[in-house]
Amino acid sequence: MPDNSPRNPAFTADWVVIVIFLALMAFGWISICGASHEIGDTDFLSWSTRTGKQLVWMSCAVLLGFVLLMVDDRYFDTLADLLYWVMIGVLFITPFIAKDIKGSHSWISLGSISLQPAEFAKCTTALALAKLINRYGFTLDNMRNLAQAAGMVLLPFALIVMQRETGSALVYLSFFLMFYREGMPGSFLFTATAAVVYFIVGIRFSDVVVPMTHTSVGEFSVLLMIWLFTAGLVRVYCPHTPHATRLFVWGGTATALALLFSHFVIPFDVAWVQVGVCIGMACYLGWQALGERAGRYTLIALFALGSTAFLYSANYTLNHILEPHQQVRVRVLLGMEESITDAGYNVNQSKIAIGSGGLLGKGFLNGTQTKLKYVPEQDTDFIFCTVGEEEGFIGSAAVLLLFLALILRLVYLAERQTTKFGRVYGYCVLSVLFFHVLINVGMVMGLMPVIGIPLPFFSYGGSSLWGFTLMLFIFLRIDAGNKPRLA
Numbered sequence: 001m002p003d004n005s006p007r008n009p010a011f012t013a014d015w016v017v018i019v020i021f022l023a024l025m026a027f028g029w030i031s032i033c034g035a036s037h038e039i040g041d042t043d044f045l046s047w048s049t050r051t052g053k054q055l056v057w058m059s060c061a062v063l064l065g066f067v068l069l070m071v072d073d074r075y076f077d078t079l080a081d082l083l084y085w086v087m088i089g090v091l092f093i094t095p096f097i098a099k100d101i102k103g104s105h106s107w108i109s110l111g112s113i114s115l116q117p118a119e120f121a122k123c124t125t126a127l128a129l130a131k132l133i134n135r136y137g138f139t140l141d142n143m144r145n146l147a148q149a150a151g152m153v154l155l156p157f158a159l160i161v162m163q164r165e166t167g168s169a170l171v172y173l174s175f176f177l178m179f180y181r182e183g184m185p186g187s188f189l190f191t192a193t194a195a196v197v198y199f200i201v202g203i204r205f206s207d208v209v210v211p212m213t214h215t216s217v218g219e220f221s222v223l224l225m226i227w228l229f230t231a232g233l234v235r236v237y238c239p240h241t242p243h244a245t246r247l248f249v250w251g252g253t254a255t256a257l258a259l260l261f262s263h264f265v266i267p268f269d270v271a272w273v274q275v276g277v278c279i280g281m282a283c284y285l286g287w288q289a290l291g292e293r294a295g296r297y298t299l300i301a302l303f304a305l306g307s308t309a310f311l312y313s314a315n316y317t318l319n320h321i322l323e324p325h326q327q328v329r330v331r332v333l334l335g336m337e338e339s340i341t342d343a344g345y346n347v348n349q350s351k352i353a354i355g356s357g358g359l360l361g362k363g364f365l366n367g368t369q370t371k372l373k374y375v376p377e378q379d380t381d382f383i384f385c386t387v388g389e390e391e392g393f394i395g396s397a398a399v400l401l402l403f404l405a406l407i408l409r410l411v412y413l414a415e416r417q418t419t420k421f422g423r424v425y426g427y428c429v430l431s432v433l434f435f436h437v438l439i440n441v442g443m444v445m446g447l448m449p450v451i452g453i454p455l456p457f458f459s460y461g462g463s464s465l466w467g468f469t470l471m472l473f474i475f476l477r478i479d480a481g482n483k484p485r486l487a
Contacts, residue, residue: 009069009480014413017476020406021065021457025058025465027399028383028458034365035379035386036460050379050460057462061469068473073481076474077131077421084128084152087121091159098163103323106163118160118168119467125156126428126471129175133182134421140183149179164323167451174435178427182420187233191303194229198222198307199314203330206315212263215270222311223274227251230281230304237296243288251277278308330449346382347446349375354388354396354445361392379460381452384444403437403456413479422478429471 029051036050045052090108094117098105107114129152132138140146153175160169180189205218213220231251235244258273282301289297318327353369356362367389369375375382388396407430414426433456440455442448454464 009073009477012480013069013476014409014479017406017409017413017472018065020402020409021469021472022062024399024402024406024457025061027387027402028455029054029058030364031383031386031390031458032379032460034367034390035383053462054460057465060462061465064466064469065473065476068470069477069480071477073478076127076425076478077134080124080127080131083124087117087124088155088159090117091121091156091163094159095163104164106160106165106168113462116168116463118156118163118165119463120470121156121160122171122432122467123470123474125153125172125175126425126432127474128152129178129428130421130425133424134419140179141185146179146184146188150176166323167453170439170451171432171435171453174431175428177431177434178424181427182424187299191306194225194307195310197225198311201225202311202314203318210270212267213259213270214262214268219271219311220274223271223278223308224255226278226304226307226311227255227274227281229307230278230285230300233300233303234285234297237300243285243297247281247284251281275308278304346376346450347443350378350382350385350444351446353378353385357389357392357396359393361388361390361395364390366390377452380454381440381450381459382444383455383458383460384441387458388444399458400437400441403433407434407437410475413475416482417479418482422475422482425478426475429475432471433468 032054033051045055094108095105098107099109101107106118107116129149132149132152133140138145140149153172157169157172160172176184176189176192180186202218202222205221206216208217209215210217210220227247231244231247234241234247238244254273254277255270258270262268262270282304285297285301285304289295289301318330322330349369353367353375356369357367362368367386369385369389375385378386384396384399387399391398410426410430410433414423414430417423417426436453436456439448439451439453440459443450454461456468457465
């Protein structure tokens with residue numbers, strides 16, 4: 001007979017995740033020692049040092065995890081909406097009461113301790129999303145339901161942007177990975193990916209001109225992609241119609257004739273013809289939607305128009321919406337500017353530190369780049385460069401393998417949940433974790449823009465550590481609560 005007797009969740013919790021959690025915190029503390037250590041100083045436990053403070057944050061994180069394992073898992077579902085709206089209220093008032101720290105108004109001071117509400121709002125947002133999607137009959141392939149779920153993500157996103165914390169706000173977009181797992185149409189991910197490609201290509205090659213025309217290579221290439229993507233979507237979603245072939249032929253012919261005319265007759269801006277092709281395709285598909293009453297044509301037409309509008313708004317976004325330091329970071333990342341004294345300095349010094357570590361590293365407390373403080377924020381956002389310098393390729397690979405093991409284990413735990421609430425929340429946790437690791441390690445190595453987000457369980461500070469501990473151990477408690485019912 002199945003054993004339905006209550007069991008202590010501390011024993012039924014997944015100890016594989018707990019061991020990885022403890023290992024990452026331990027390695028993180030060692031890295032903070034290396035990053036913040038002053039030459040000749042051997043006192044790592046004093047409250048006056050960052051290593052001593054981090055030990056306190058780590059101890060509190062372990063205690064917090066234990067307390068969460070003792071809480072009845074049903075409370076997380078019951079209180080999800082209340083916690084979400086309380087945190088929304090906190091995010092709303094934060095810019096008005098927070099001090100200005102490097103242009104950001106995102107830290108609330110409580111005596112000698114400062115906390116960043118955005119780190120804790122990820123947990124409450126994940127719980128609220130899990131409760132919303134757990135409703136009977138709620139599916140993300142329904143546009144109204146998807147808009148409701150997206151609004152729940154974009155509200156804290158907007159409030160955090162108001163705090164001038166763009167990096168922390170961007171993390172909330174990782175919830176859309178969970179949306180895809182729960183039934184969001186793949187076309188939305190395709191559209192998001194296409195938007196990123198449009199932005200990169202359009203901005204990166206905006207100053208290069210197509211020979212014998214007045215058109216930039218960036219503008220020409222993006223409009224060419226819009227034509228190809230639109231015709232391709234018709235081919236995929238409406239395979240038994242001749243419309244895709246017509247769009248390929250019409251668009252290709254018009255673009256080729258425009259290039260030939262500009263090359264042999266009068267040089268002009270070929271982009272005007274390409275924009276006309278995109279608008280013409282949208283009108284044609286809209287007409288087909290009226291005649292055949294097929295909503296897919298309307299959506300594809302909106303994709304063509306939206307893509308064209310996005311192209312011409314990308315330059316405005318870069319120059320007028322992003323902060324000046326963010327503009328420079330984007331240009332440096334895209335190779336449009338060379339800067340080793342401003343935005344590119346952090347990344348340049350970080351890559352030097354990682355490269356100097358070699359295969360086995362220089363050893364604990366022996367990193368020269370970190371000891372001499374060449375890398376700004378080397379114990380917070382750029383903590384991974386300390387790992388690379390002191391532990392080398394072997395140590396860096398070990399840390400990344402630990403993160404990979406944690407993410408894969410969370411996928412396994414999420415998939416074995418008996419409730420949609422548990423599965424959705426689990427995927428929220430691993431999506432946020434994956435985004436943090438990908439962006440943080442990528443920016444330290446110069447592969448991603450520098451947006452200033454911490455490396456989970458490694459970077460110095462209590463808010464990030466406690467925020468991730470909350471998310472992780474709530475999920476472990478939910479998973480442990482399912483085990484007696486699985487027996």
